Amino acid sequence: YWYSTRIDMGGHYEFFSSGPPADADEIVAALRAVGAMDQASILAGACRAVSIASGRVPAQYGNPYLAGVEFTDFEEFDEAYDSCVRPLLDRLMDYVDTHESEFIEWTL
Secondary structure (H helix, E strand, O other): OHHHHHHHHHHHHHHOOOOOOOOOHHHHHHHHHHHOOHHHHHHHHHHHHHHHHHHHHOOOOOHHHHHHHHOOOOHHHHHHHHHHOOHHHHHHHHHHHHHHHHHHOOOO
């Protein structure tokens, strides 16, 4: 949900500029777990792009990660995310519906 919200607010730049994701691999795995394979691939690609850009940042930058974010072109990732056949929030709702008993305990 957090990934989707950040993307809706300002694209992948917004997602990455708020600081390094706590555990990008875990977010990618969570996306896969809910069936959001396209979004997982997009995020994994964006993470690789930021990592590569961060590694190429000149030494004078105090924060190579944020400089890498600034040097990364996120347009292709944003366009791919927007082109996904099934929106991420729909995937999340499908997952919750399918696994409702894991999240909700109905009492009378």
